[in-house]
Amino acid sequence: MRKYSRFFTLWFGIVIIFVCSEKTFAQDIRLTATVDQNVLTVNDRLELTLTIHGTQDTPPPLFPDIEGFTLMFGPSISAQTRIINGDVSVSKGFTYVLQPVAKGKFTIGPSTVEYKGKVYSSQPVNVEVVDTPRTSGSQSPDLEKLIFVDLSTDKSEAYVYEQVVLSFKFYFQKELPVGDIDYVAPATKNFMEEKLGDQRQYEEIRDGIIYNVLELRTALFPMMSGELVISPATLKCNLIIQQRRDRRNTPSDSLFDDFFGREQKRYPVERVTGSITLKVKSLPEEGKPKEFKGAVGTYNMEVTTKAQQVKVGDPITLSMSVYGEGNIQTINEPVLVMSNENEFKLYSAESSTQITNREELIRGRKVFSKVIEPQATNLKSTPAIVFSFFDPHSGQYKTISKEPIPIAVESGEQEVPIQLTISQDKVATAKQQVQILTEDILPIMVNLSSLRNQGNRIYKNPFIITSLSIPAVLVIASFLLTRHKVRLTSDIGYARKRRARALAKKRLNGAQLALNQNLPREFYAYLSKAMSDYLADKLNISFASATEENVSILLRQRGVGDDIIREVSHGLTDFDHRRFSKDGGSSDEMERSLKFAEELITKLEKQLS
Amino acid sequence: MKLRIFNLLFLVGLFFHCGMHGADCGLPKSEVRNQKYGISRDAAIKLFTDANEKYLQATKFIASKKIQEADQHLKEAAIQYETILAGGFKNGQIYYNLGNTYYRQGELGKAIVNYRRAEQFMPRSADLDANLRLVKGFTEDREFSTEIPPVIRRIFFWFFFLNQNELSIVAVSLYVVLMISLFFSIIRKYAWLRRVMVGFSIALFVVVVSLGSKIYSEQGVNRGVIIATKCEVRYGPGEEYETKFEIHNGAECVIEDEKDDWYRVYVNVGVKQIPDSKEGAEENVRDDVRRGWLQRKYVDVI
Numbered sequence: 001m002r003k004y005s006r007f008f009t010l011w012f013g014i015v016i017i018f019v020c021s022e023k024t025f026a027q028d029i030r031l032t033a034t035v036d037q038n039v040l041t042v043n044d045r046l047e048l049t050l051t052i053h054g055t056q057d058t059p060p061p062l063f064p065d066i067e068g069f070t071l072m073f074g075p076s077i078s079a080q081t082r083i084i085n086g087d088v089s090v091s092k093g094f095t096y097v098l099q100p101v102a103k104g105k106f107t108i109g110p111s112t113v114e115y116k117g118k119v120y121s122s123q124p125v126n127v128e129v130v131d132t133p134r135t136s137g138s139q140s141p142d143l144e145k146l147i148f149v150d151l152s153t154d155k156s157e158a159y160v161y162e163q164v165v166l167s168f169k170f171y172f173q174k175e176l177p178v179g180d181i182d183y184v185a186p187a188t189k190n191f192m193e194e195k196l197g198d199q200r201q202y203e204e205i206r207d208g209i210i211y212n213v214l215e216l217r218t219a220l221f222p223m224m225s226g227e228l229v230i231s232p233a234t235l236k237c238n239l240i241i242q243q244r245r246d247r248r249n250t251p252s253d254s255l256f257d258d259f260f261g262r263e264q265k266r267y268p269v270e271r272v273t274g275s276i277t278l279k280v281k282s283l284p285e286e287g288k289p290k291e292f293k294g295a296v297g298t299y300n301m302e303v304t305t306k307a308q309q310v311k312v313g314d315p316i317t318l319s320m321s322v323y324g325e326g327n328i329q330t331i332n333e334p335v336l337v338m339s340n341e342n343e344f345k346l347y348s349a350e351s352s353t354q355i356t357n358r359e360e361l362i363r364g365r366k367v368f369s370k371v372i373e374p375q376a377t378n379l380k381s382t383p384a385i386v387f388s389f390f391d392p393h394s395g396q397y398k399t400i401s402k403e404p405i406p407i408a409v410e411s412g413e414q415e416v417p418i419q420l421t422i423s424q425d426k427v428a429t430a431k432q433q434v435q436i437l438t439e440d441i442l443p444i445m446v447n448l449s450s451l452r453n454q455g456n457r458i459y460k461n462p463f464i465i466t467s468l469s470i471p472a473v474l475v476i477a478s479f480l481l482t483r484h485k486v487r488l489t490s491d492i493g494y495a496r497k498r499r500a501r502a503l504a505k506k507r508l509n510g511a512q513l514a515l516n517q518n519l520p521r522e523f524y525a526y527l528s529k530a531m532s533d534y535l536a537d538k539l540n541i542s543f544a545s546a547t548e549e550n551v552s553i554l555l556r557q558r559g560v561g562d563d564i565i566r567e568v569s570h571g572l573t574d575f576d577h578r579r580f581s582k583d584g585g586s587s588d589e590m591e592r593s594l595k596f597a598e599e600l601i602t603k604l605e606k607q608l609s
Numbered sequence: 610m611k612l613r614i615f616n617l618l619f620l621v622g623l624f625f626h627c628g629m630h631g632a633d634c635g636l637p638k639s640e641v642r643n644q645k646y647g648i649s650r651d652a653a654i655k656l657f658t659d660a661n662e663k664y665l666q667a668t669k670f671i672a673s674k675k676i677q678e679a680d681q682h683l684k685e686a687a688i689q690y691e692t693i694l695a696g697g698f699k700n701g702q703i704y705y706n707l708g709n710t711y712y713r714q715g716e717l718g719k720a721i722v723n724y725r726r727a728e729q730f731m732p733r734s735a736d737l738d739a740n741l742r743l744v745k746g747f748t749e750d751r752e753f754s755t756e757i758p759p760v761i762r763r764i765f766f767w768f769f770f771l772n773q774n775e776l777s778i779v780a781v782s783l784y785v786v787l788m789i790s791l792f793f794s795i796i797r798k799y800a801w802l803r804r805v806m807v808g809f810s811i812a813l814f815v816v817v818v819s820l821g822s823k824i825y826s827e828q829g830v831n832r833g834v835i836i837a838t839k840c841e842v843r844y845g846p847g848e849e850y851e852t853k854f855e856i857h858n859g860a861e862c863v864i865e866d867e868k869d870d871w872y873r874v875y876v877n878v879g880v881k882q883i884p885d886s887k888e889g890a891e892e893n894v895r896d897d898v899r900r901g902w903l904q905r906k907y908v909d910v911i
């Protein structure tokens with residue numbers, strides 16, 4: 001079963017291929033007659049080629065009647081199959097070599113061939129035979145025949161904004177190598193232009209000679225009426241011609257020619273077309289509809305909308321698609337016909353244009369998306385839509401009207417639900433990069449509460465600078481005070497030294513009381529005690545050790561002057577003596593002793609501090 | 610104990626030193642000149658409000674394409690802002706608004722000068738930063754980037770986020786807190802208090818050094834902005850010297866010296882060397898520090 005299946009598949013494929021091939025080959029059968037040159041001398045030979053296009057399954061065509069030529073040999077037969085972009089084209093050529101026998105103008109008559117009962121004939125070819133041999137040794141070719149250009153429009157009259165096809169054709173004889181092509185397009189002032197397709201390349205027979213043709217096409221839309229001129233187009237190229245060397249050259253040259261072929265020569269060629277004058281007619285005023293906004297061409301229109309059931313104020317998007325042949329990019333949006341302007345709130349339409357076909361003519365589609373919002377619940381349909389254009393083919397204005405689309409409008413007072421969450425997918429698709437439209441500075445500052453003088457530097461304020469010293473002084477004072485207190489409790493010598501004067505002063509006060517009460521023994525006891533205790537405290541020795549001798553030694557060690565030491569010795573001795581003496585002395589003497597003691601303590605205080 | 614006293618005295622001395630140094634550096638010359646005038650806060654607020662109103666009206670005129678009216682209002686607003694500043698009343702908002710006004714008038718150099726002055730008072734203002742960047746984007750000369758890297762800005766954030774007065778307040782606050790801590794540490798022998806005190810001492814040291822650096826960078830270095838459309842920088846202080854290169858409106862420079870009506874400056878912009886007199890000689894553009902002399906009238910000191 002599988003074997004049969006494969007067999008049928010194979011046959012089916014072969015049949016399909018043959019059917020298609022037959023169909024392809026059967027298309028466009030024609031017979032052409034071409035020559036290699038149509039002006040020649042009696043010494044030249046003419047190659048005549050009869051080609052049957054579209055099939056290779058034919059007998060040789062009938063040889064035409066030819067005056068003034070004799071057949072030297074032929075036909076040599078060549079078959080050719082071309083596949084370009086999937087299109088298969090076949091041909092079969094029969095080439096004859098003819099020798100002119102007389103000068104004059106001759107016509108190579110039509111040849112005919114019969115294929116499947118139908119007779120196909122070629123076009124006649126005119127050939128001129130001249131008797132003047134070319135005198136130029138280089139045999140420079142007739143460039144005007146080999147290469148030429150042509151500029152044309154598909155019509156000589158048009159309406160404003162009507163599409164006109166401008167065609168530039170570059171002809172060069174088949175198999176001529178042409179390079180470095182530089183094309184300068186014609187100036188098309190007062191026209192809008194749109195390129196039509198890619199460049200076309202094909203063959204064309206002119207006067208029996210086959211030319212390769214490069215064709216560039218442009219759609220022009222005249223912007224104003226009157227006689228508009230399209231300036232000439234220019235084409236520059238290099239033509240590469242292979243030429244025979246002079247026969248009189250040496251045999252080595254011939255060998256050179258045989259080995260390397262013929263000599264190549266580059267001819268810079270410049271061809272300029274003629275200018276074209278196009279008569280442009282203005283659009284007729286007669287019959288111009290009020291909805292007409294300048295569209296010229298052949299158009300149609302479709303209108304769709306998705307929303308059929310809406311609430312008051314909800315947007316309805318009308319998609320108005322205008323398509324057809326013409327300058328689709330410049331057409332304006334269709335008109336909405338409303339009986340009452342307050343029925344719908346209208347927003348300006350957004351449009352997108354697409355050129356759908358550029359091959360023969362500019363065809364395209366322009367879609368207008370217009371948002372309208374119904375303003376009342378009694379509305380039953382969208383507005384009617386009208387689009388008017390001028391059809392240059394019929395020379396009349398045409399209007400396309402689209403009927404209103406039924407809609408149901410509900411009241412818009414329903415509560416809008418609060419959207420608590422958004423789907424992540426929606427968030428992701430909704431995100432897009434923010435586009436900066438303009439760059440500008442940010443606005444001025446107007447905060448008056450912070451408008452205070454900032455020019456006054458804090459570190460330059462004398463009050464603050466002075467105030468900064470206060471904490472430091474307090475800290476230093478507290479530090480010294482604390483240290484003093486600590487030493488008073490921890491250092492006995494320091495404490496005795498610091499207290500010595502106060503104690504001495506206290507005892508001297510006791511002496512003063514004794515002096516006032518005239519008690520000499522008590523007075524001197526106080527003085528003696530005050531002096532010896534003061535010195536014991538200052539020198540940090542026991543009270544019993546504060547004798548005259550010890551004190552003198554220690555005071556000398558402390559650097560106290562000798563006169564003061566003598567006074568101290570004298571005082572201690574004198575006070576002790578008078579203390580235990582019966583004669584205590586007069587009051588004056590006691591006062592002098594008291595003053596002496598006070599002065600001595602003051603001096604010692606300075607020396608021992 | 611002796612160590613603490615040493616620390617204390619050092620910090621106090623350092624603060625006083627920096628403070629006095631800053632006082633010596635002084636404010637920009639234009640500001641010092643105007644100290645003799647005085648303007649009250651109320652008067653400043655009135656002028657400020659009027660100027661703002663004129664500016665806002667000018668923006669409305671600009672929107673409605675009434676250029677002449679807008680220009681007139683902008684000029685009046687600028688005069689009022691300048692009057693407040695000339696009266697010795699300095700505020701970042703006034704400089705910022707004045708910068709905006711000059712920008713609207715198309716004077717990029719003056720706008721940048723005033724934004725830079727405002728920056729000294731409002732270092733944290735995002736609006737100011739955005740406007741300054743925008744305006745600098747319109748200047749003709751390509752700036753040789755001297756911006757401090759963001760990492761450094763984050764590490765030393767207090768330096769870049771606080772102005773001189775704010776840094777001073779922080780320093781004084783730290784000083785007072787440190788003194789209180791010291792006082793209590795003398796009276797009460799708490800161990801933790803000593804650690805706190807060390808922390809405050811370090812903080813105070815850092816802030817005082819920062820304040821000194823800021824004062825130096827803002828007032829010890831004279832910076833200026835070109836306010837002329839084109840300024841030729843010459844080899845010496847005089848017209849008789851050859852032109853070395855040219856800079857344009859809005860370019861910033863550092864003033865190193867001055868002589869008569871000339872400043873010796875160096876610039877941090879891509880310098881466009883004027884070609885030789887031969888036609889067709891290529892212009893040479895370099896990204897390095899270039900020195901030269903230019904006329905005082907072409908520069909506005911920040």
